[in-house]
Amino acid sequence: MFEEPEWAEEAPAVTDLRPVVSRPRLTAASQIKGSKRRKLLATLQALEAASLPQQPPSLPGSDSEEEEVVERKKKRPKKALFASASTEVEEKRKTKRQKQGPPISDSEEEEVERKKCHRGAPLGNDSVEEEKRKRKRWKQAPSNPAQHLDSVDQTGLKAWNSSATSDSTKPSPETPSPQPPRTLSRKQWRNRQKNKRRQKNKFRPPQPPEQSPAPATGPTAQTEVPPVLSPNSHGARAEALRARMAQRLDSARFRYLNEQLYSGPSSAAQRLFQEDPEAFLLYHRGFQSQVKKWPLQPVDRIARDLRQRPASLVVADFGCGDCRLASSIRNPVHCFDLASLDPRVTVCDMAQVPLEDESVDVAVFCLSLMGTNIRDFLEEANRVLKPGGLLKVAEVSSRFEDVRNFLGAVTKLGFKVISKDLTNSHFFLFDFQKTGAPRVGPKAQLSGLKLQPCLYKRR
Numbered sequence: 001m002f003e004e005p006e007w008a009e010e011a012p013a014v015t016d017l018r019p020v021v022s023r024p025r026l027t028a029a030s031q032i033k034g035s036k037r038r039k040l041l042a043t044l045q046a047l048e049a050a051s052l053p054q055q056p057p058s059l060p061g062s063d064s065e066e067e068e069v070v071e072r073k074k075k076r077p078k079k080a081l082f083a084s085a086s087t088e089v090e091e092k093r094k095t096k097r098q099k100q101g102p103p104i105s106d107s108e109e110e111e112v113e114r115k116k117c118h119r120g121a122p123l124g125n126d127s128v129e130e131e132k133r134k135r136k137r138w139k140q141a142p143s144n145p146a147q148h149l150d151s152v153d154q155t156g157l158k159a160w161n162s163s164a165t166s167d168s169t170k171p172s173p174e175t176p177s178p179q180p181p182r183t184l185s186r187k188q189w190r191n192r193q194k195n196k197r198r199q200k201n202k203f204r205p206p207q208p209p210e211q212s213p214a215p216a217t218g219p220t221a222q223t224e225v226p227p228v229l230s231p232n233s234h235g236a237r238a239e240a241l242r243a244r245m246a247q248r249l250d251s252a253r254f255r256y257l258n259e260q261l262y263s264g265p266s267s268a269a270q271r272l273f274q275e276d277p278e279a280f281l282l283y284h285r286g287f288q289s290q291v292k293k294w295p296l297q298p299v300d301r302i303a304r305d306l307r308q309r310p311a312s313l314v315v316a317d318f319g320c321g322d323c324r325l326a327s328s329i330r331n332p333v334h335c336f337d338l339a340s341l342d343p344r345v346t347v348c349d350m351a352q353v354p355l356e357d358e359s360v361d362v363a364v365f366c367l368s369l370m371g372t373n374i375r376d377f378l379e380e381a382n383r384v385l386k387p388g389g390l391l392k393v394a395e396v397s398s399r400f401e402d403v404r405n406f407l408g409a410v411t412k413l414g415f416k417v418i419s420k421d422l423t424n425s426h427f428f429l430f431d432f433q434k435t436g437a438p439r440v441g442p443k444a445q446l447s448g449l450k451l452q453p454c455l456y457k458r459r
């Protein structure tokens with residue numbers, strides 16, 4: 001006769017985890033109970049036969065099972081009843097898990113095989129149900145607790161933890177499972193990997209602070225800024241301020257020199273630059289920075305015109321500056337200025353240049369009719385120009401109050417107007433031809449030669 005292991009039904013769910021320890025003791029007890037049960041069964045059968053002859057027939061093999069259940073109910077203590085109730089709850093949980101399709105472990109298969117060996121006769125329907133229940137109980141007591149934890153979902157895990165808090169075999173995260181699971185579903189495997197990762201991260205050593213990017217406004221950024229940079233940046237600002245102030249000073253000095261050149265006679269300008277050669281450099285730096293902004297520099301326009309003429313023409317550049325004209329044409333060029341920025345320059349007051357009378361073909365005044373003695377410059381040009389020689393004048397347009405008066409005055413000095421170009425926004429350009437010696441005496445007033453000074457605004 002098949003004997004159901006009563007320990008499985010009587011024991012609470014938690015103690016079901018230790019079946020191997022309790023099985024031999026319970027098997028002996030069940031044998032004793034089996035003999036008693038047989039005696040009681042015989043008594044009951046006798047009583048039933050005497051008092052209940054009208055009872056419906058039962059299915060073959062079912063009587064003994066029913067009697068066993070009745071017998072068990074009689075013998076079952078209150079604890080066992082409670083255990084049975086809790087087992088039913090657990091069975092419901094297990095059924096739910098079974099619906100999710102947990103794999104049957106090797107120990108479960110072995111148990112099924114073991115039960116098959118114990119069966120001497122085919123089981124009835126009730127016996128089959130009992131067998132199913134037993135299988136469920138065996139599943140409730142997994143041989144590998146870790147596997148059990150992994151095989152349940154999160155809800156099942158919570159239920160397990162809450163119901164098995166006092167279990168000494170409850171797996172700890174650090175305790176490796178003695179038997180690795182052989183068949184895990186993808187979800188179970190993922191859960192296991194996730195748990196492993198969590199454990200790993202839990203014990204990961206903290207990263208050094210320099211590897212983790214700190215916010216720019218955070219305290220790390222504040223401490224990372226070396227205090228040495230502060231004086232440097234202060235020094236840089238001071239240097240920038242110094243440079244800016246120096247530039248302002250140079251600009252002021254340029255304006256002062258420029259005004260001196262326009263407001264006094266050339267002799268005074270000559271003395272100025274002789275006494276302070278650096279002033280000439282400063283003046284030309286200022287001039288270059290101004291003229292660079294122009295759309296067209298007049299010296300380039302004059303050079304272009306002269307390139308249309310024979311390169312054999314001798315040119316005299318009055319107030320040559322940095323000899324830009326001489327550098328732009330192939331003609332022989334006499335360069336005159338109050339100071340020298342180039343070896344080709346003859347330092348002199350252009351009111352008196354060291355050239356022979358009627359020795360040059362072209363006389364050029366490009367932005368150089370400065371000073372209050374313009375008549376002296378034009379009479380000197382007339383002197384060195386050959387008869388029919390070319391006089392080219394370029395001046396800032398704003399300097400002219402009356403262009404016609406200017407042209408009339410130049411004509412009285414022995415020239416005739418060939419061309420005038422008033423189209424440029426910054427300068428006027430005139431071409432004269434020498435007609436002869438000046439037609440007016442030294443005391444004649446040529447008001448047309450009085451031009452406005454070209455003053456630069458303070459920026």
Ligand SMILES: C[S@@+](CC[C@H](N)C(=O)[O-])C[C@H]1O[C@@H](n2cnc3c(N)ncnc32)[C@H](O)[C@@H]1O
Nearest residue numbers: 266299319320321337338349350366367368370
């Ligand atoms: C505005 S800059 C023009 C320089 C050059 N012609 C140019 O267009 O690039 C005028 C030049 O005329 C020179 N200058 C002015 N008066 C002079 C004089 N009396 N004798 C010689 N050069 C003079 C100045 O020294 C200055 O170099």
